[in-house]
Amino acid sequence: MENKVLKIKNFNAYYGDNHVLRNINLNFLKNTVTAIMGPSGCGKTTLIRAINRMHEFENGATLDGKIELFGENIFELDPIEVRKKIGMVFQRPNPFPTMSIYDNVIAGYKLNGIKIPKSERNDIVEESLRKSALWDEVKDDLHKKGAFLSGGQQQRLCIARALAMKPETLLLDEPTSALDPKATDKIEQLIEELKKEVTMIMVTHNIAQAGRISDYTAFLYLGELVEHGKTKKMFTTPKDNRTEEYLTGKFG
Amino acid sequence: MKINNLKKRKIKDNVFTAVVIITTLISTLPLTLILYYLIKMGVSSISWEFFVNLPSPPGVTGGGISNAIVGTLILIGFSMLFSIPLGVALGVYLSESKKSKFTGLVRISVEILQATPSIVVGIIVYLWVVITMGSFSAFSGAVALAIMMFPLIAKSTEETLKMVPNSIKEASFALGVPYYKTVLKVILPTGMSGVINGILLAVARVAGETAPLLFTAFGNPFMNMDISKPINSLPLLIFNYAGSPYKEWHQLAWGASLILVIMVLLFNITAKGIARKWKIKY
Numbered sequence: 150m151e152n153k154v155l156k157i158k159n160f161n162a163y164y165g166d167n168h169v170l171r172n173i174n175l176n177f178l179k180n181t182v183t184a185i186m187g188p189s190g191c192g193k194t195t196l197i198r199a200i201n202r203m204h205e206f207e208n209g210a211t212l213d214g215k216i217e218l219f220g221e222n223i224f225e226l227d228p229i230e231v232r233k234k235i236g237m238v239f240q241r242p243n244p245f246p247t248m249s250i251y252d253n254v255i256a257g258y259k260l261n262g263i264k265i266p267k268s269e270r271n272d273i274v275e276e277s278l279r280k281s282a283l284w285d286e287v288k289d290d291l292h293k294k295g296a297f298l299s300g301g302q303q304q305r306l307c308i309a310r311a312l313a314m315k316p317e318t319l320l321l322d323e324p325t326s327a328l329d330p331k332a333t334d335k336i337e338q339l340i341e342e343l344k345k346e347v348t349m350i351m352v353t354h355n356i357a358q359a360g361r362i363s364d365y366t367a368f369l370y371l372g373e374l375v376e377h378g379k380t381k382k383m384f385t386t387p388k389d390n391r392t393e394e395y396l397t398g399k400f401g
Numbered sequence: 402m403k404i405n406n407l408k409k410r411k412i413k414d415n416v417f418t419a420v421v422i423i424t425t426l427i428s429t430l431p432l433t434l435i436l437y438y439l440i441k442m443g444v445s446s447i448s449w450e451f452f453v454n455l456p457s458p459p460g461v462t463g464g465g466i467s468n469a470i471v472g473t474l475i476l477i478g479f480s481m482l483f484s485i486p487l488g489v490a491l492g493v494y495l496s497e498s499k500k501s502k503f504t505g506l507v508r509i510s511v512e513i514l515q516a517t518p519s520i521v522v523g524i525i526v527y528l529w530v531v532i533t534m535g536s537f538s539a540f541s542g543a544v545a546l547a548i549m550m551f552p553l554i555a556k557s558t559e560e561t562l563k564m565v566p567n568s569i570k571e572a573s574f575a576l577g578v579p580y581y582k583t584v585l586k587v588i589l590p591t592g593m594s595g596v597i598n599g600i601l602l603a604v605a606r607v608a609g610e611t612a613p614l615l616f617t618a619f620g621n622p623f624m625n626m627d628i629s630k631p632i633n634s635l636p637l638l639i640f641n642y643a644g645s646p647y648k649e650w651h652q653l654a655w656g657a658s659l660i661l662v663i664m665v666l667l668f669n670i671t672a673k674g675i676a677r678k679w680k681i682k683y
Contacts, residue, residue: 203574208499232577239575243568246681247590257576260586307572314576 152179154318154348155200160214162195164207169195171372173214177318177365182340182349184363184380186356188400191369193352197320200350201235202228218317233257236311236347237320241327242303244295244310251291253306254278257314273313280346281309282339301332308339312347319343321351325358337362356396360384368392436662443659446652456622456638459647466657468624469638472539473664475626476618476634477604479543480550485600488551492558492596493584515552522548523613531617539625539632542618549613550603557599561592594679598672605668609661611636635661 155177162170170192177183185193198204200216202223216223223231244253254274258265265273274291278284283305287298295306304324311319321340325333340349340362353359359366360380367377368391376383376392387393394400450465457464491511498504522545530541565588573583589596614620619631620641639657642650 201575203571206571206574229577229579232575237575239568239571241568243566243572245569245572245587245591247587247593256573257578260573260576260578260582262582310572310576 153177154179154219155350156215156217157196157200158215158217160196160199160212160216162192162199162204162210162212165209169372170199170212173374175367175374175377177348177350179348180344180346181364182344182351182362183365183367184359185350185352185367185369186354186359186395187369188395189354190371192372193369194322196369197237197322197350197352200318200320201232201237203232203237233261233314234316235318235320236314236316238304238307238311238322238324240323242300242307244298244303244306246294246296248294249292250287250295250298250306253295254309254313256310277309277313280312280343281305282335282342283309299332301328301335304328304332304336305339308336308343312343316347318348318350321349323352323354326354333358356398368395370395439655439659439662443655443657446656447659451656455624456642456653457649459645459650462649464649464653466635466638466653466660468621469633469635469657470660471624471626472618472621472632473608473634473636473661475539475628475632476542476546476614477608479540479628480546480607481600481604483543483547484550484554484603487547488554488600488603489558489589489596491551491555492562493589495555495559496562497584497588511552511555514548515556518612519549519610520612520615523616526613527616534629536629537617537619537631539618539628539630542614542632542634543628545613545617546607546610549607549610553603553606554596554599557602558592558596561595561599562588564595565591591681594676594681597679598676601668601672601675605665605672608665608668609636611640615640635664 153176157173157175160170160173160175161168173196185196187193195204195210199212200223204210204212205228218226218231218234223235245256248256251274252259254277255270257263258270258273275284278287283302286302287306290297295303298306304327308319308324324340325336328336337358340351343349344364351359351363363380365378366380366383368375368383368389370391376387376389378388383392384396387396450463452465452470453467454463454465455468456466491507495504495508495511526541526545526548530544531537534541569591570583570588573587574580578587614634614637618634618637620637621631621633625632635657639654639661642657643654645651
């Protein structure tokens with residue numbers, strides 16, 4: 150059985166003349182959490198943004214190689230289709246400020262003009278908010294705007310918004326870097342819970358966080374994939390010297 | 402010696418505060434005096450008849466400015482109809498487009514148009530519209546006002562939309578929403594209060610314009626609601642009547658000035674209110 154959801158093959162990325170990712174080969178397995186870690190500027194954000202083709206908005210960004218989602222090269226698909234299948238949660242919570250909580254969750258359907266019956270819509274909203282562990286906190290305020298929510302709640306709202314599209318993969322770009330420890334803890338629990346349903350790829354510069362919640366870890370350094378493997382193994386017996394130095398805080 | 406120094410500092414501080422407060426008071430003085438004088442001179446002519454009657458001929462007391470009020474509203478209405486779509490679309494383009502020679506050229510021409518003297522706009526519209534159509538008309542007046550309004554709307558739209566954080570745009574893209582829908586359904590609604598604010602300020606700005614209407618809307622002593630015919634407006638009426646030798650007409654001009662200023666103030670206050678009430682926190 151093929152359980153490789155995403156395959157990155159001989160992947161290179163450039164900003165102008167700057168070669169930011171060098172020949173990356175990486176697979177992501179179904180229902181796992183993979184942490185991509187590395188020091189600032191190592192290309193981890195570029196990599197994650199290439200996976201749902203968000204990097205295309207950057208000026209002068211080019212790339213070569215392949216990224217396959219269930220065997221299909223995402224660069225040959227419509228970027229809009231790719232983004233519906235691969236959801237994304239950003240560093241800072243970014244709910245739509247003009248929309249109510251309900252409309253934020255259903256925004257992927259509404260903004261794309263996908264028409265679904267109201268009862269189904271209600272189900273999607275409730276299910277997504279339950280999955281993101283926000284339902285109990287907001288069920289009485291669904292039609293209020295989300296501005297009164299705390300940062301952690303807003304981030305869970307953004308996760309619910311991504312889940313509502315029923316994505317196969319969820320990309321998390323340092324999802325807790327703007328949150329306090331308590332909210333971070335809640336999001337981490339949520340990620341462990343969610344891997345039953347979606348494959349997750351998380352960028353983090355927090356080594357401890359990668360150790361706590363990921364099944365696999367990829368260590369990027371200066372645009373190169375230094376090491377990739379089971380988190381437990383890599384954190385106890387790293388193969389590469391640079392990984393060991395990064396994990397023990399010699400640089401970063 | 403040190404204490405002495407401290408005292409000096411305090412005195413300097415107080416003097417500075419006093420200077421700032423006094424200059425602030427002086428700068429509010431013109432508006433206060435204008436309002437005071439307008440109310441003093443104009444309030445006596447304002448009555449129910451003033452709003453519903455046509456101007457009276459010279460020598461007859463009373464009379465109203467109903468044709469100018471209706472004319473101003475028609476002119477503003479049509480100029481909004483022409484300038485809002487143009488201005489908002491242009492503002493979206495300027496805020497969204499990447500830096501290029503063409504964008505730079507567009508931006509400069511918008512800025513130059515904004516700074517073009519209104520009398521010149523009036524003459525150009527006279528050549529383009531009035532001569533082509535064969536007569537002065539409300540339509541040509543509205544075109545002249547619209548040419549003055551749309552650069553203002555474009556600039557304010559651009560500034561507002563530039564303030565919409567990129568993260569919100571990215572949120573929309575990440576859901577697979579195509580670019581044009583992101584602009585229409587996410588970016589514009591998020592910046593809506595600023596866009597409307599800009600439109601109202603542009604209206605307030607042109608509502609009192611006289612020069613572009615001199616050769617276009619022309620003015621009309623009678624009631625007119627046909628946009629292909631000359632039409633009166635408050636600034637035109639003030640211009641014509643204040644310059645006339647008749648005392649009754651002077652009185653009408655004072656009353657009309659008061660109404661015009663109140664109208665412009667209302668636009669400004671509404672714009673402020675909307676900006677405050679619909680303000681969006683990111």
